[in-house]
Amino acid sequence: MVMKDSSFVKKLDHVYEELDIYRSVMEYSSDLISLLSQEGKFVYASPASFKLLGYDPQELIDLSFYDFCHPEDLEKLRIFLTRMQRKDFATITYRTRRREGDYIWLESTAHSIHTNQTEEAKYLCISRDITDRKLAEEEIKESEEKYRLLVEHSHDTIGVLTNEGFCIYINETGKKLLGITGKGEVIGKSITNFIHPDDHRTFNKFIARNREGRFPTSEIFELQVVRPDLESKQVEMKLIPTLYKGRRTQQMIIRDITDRKKTEEMLQKAEKLSVVGQLAAGIAHEIRNPLTAIKGFTQLLNGDNENDYVDVILNELDRVETIVSDLLVLAKPQIVNLEHVDLSELLKSVATLLNTQAILHKVEIETVIFKPKSLHIDGERDKLKQVFINIVKNAIEAMPDGGKIVIKAMTAQKGKISIQIIDQGTGIPPGRLEKLGEPFYSTKEKGTGLGLMICNKIIKNHRGSLNIKSKLNEGTIVEILLPKNLKTKQM
Structure with missing residues (x-):
């Protein structure tokens, strides 16, 4: 009997020790340990309730758990405790009000327990203050959202590439570019699919530097982007070594500089034209004075005795005078001899004038005039005739195997007249087409590039425009748009 009592006492002591341990855990734990009824009322609360909520444990007894919950989280908490009736374990995060009136975030883990078979189950809750963690998460989320909006709405293309050049992210601007x-x-594909083959070497050089890490660089470099519709864009690109979702990657920033490049080219072209105009005016002035004297004395030498050689000299002098007049067009700021011009009659006369030359080249010239009575403008007849002759001659020369040239004229929108000269020639490559009209640039072997430039100048003096469309082995369309009335405002 004594032995049995001794064994029982040892077990009882062991139970007391465990109870002391549990009591110490509950007394000194920084987490709130509570026991709730199925209705959500406090049956027990650990001393941590004062630190977390500002209430002594005894103040919480018989108070409802719901009374402290934030209104926006109340329904979520009700559903949580209802589900606990069918589950043994669950976790929830919610906001609860402290005595001072402010709210903190709690993360509660609940266990369903039964004290005995007759009583209903109760919920043992261990609640931890996670306010700092929640605020940090919200701050990170807000920062990520700001960065996402900044990236998605950036005017520049922003993307992320693997170190091998495969795209794993691109923003909305990138889709447009x-x-x-x-x-x-583009995701999962090499970005070189969108880069002109001539620029692959440049791109690979910069991405390799960052990949190898020997000479990492964020230097800006230029290249040409080619879209699936074959439209080209001039861009500036920068590659920056970075981490993306734990991977070593390269951030790609692309800026479209196509318009800027075009503006720079236009400024350069305007500067060239200005220099050429000044040069042409100086040359024409210096040539015209001695030319007048030479022509006068040559005519005196001819006198009454006609000389074939003198006639040749005079004819060539006339041609030089014509060239000098063309040069002066580049320097002349405005139209001088404004007159009423019948474009229908003028175009037909040009076709008649060049018909013999066209026949020699096996070329047929056809004129198609829509509503001829409405095709009248104000301008310089001789200068406009010079433009049409120049363009038709170019069309004839562009068809070495013969063909057909169609000259169309019709009224266009906004009080303008459209003249189209369409040939079936060899066409002009896209790269050369962009440079047509620049000083000293010509597609002809012995051309100077001044012919089309002079045509452009004459058309601009008439407040018109000259546009060229061409396809290789199909032909070229030159369209000239001219306003009907120049008298109200001269250039």
């Missing part, structure tokens, strides 16, 4: 419908058309 690359001319794609969805991001799936």
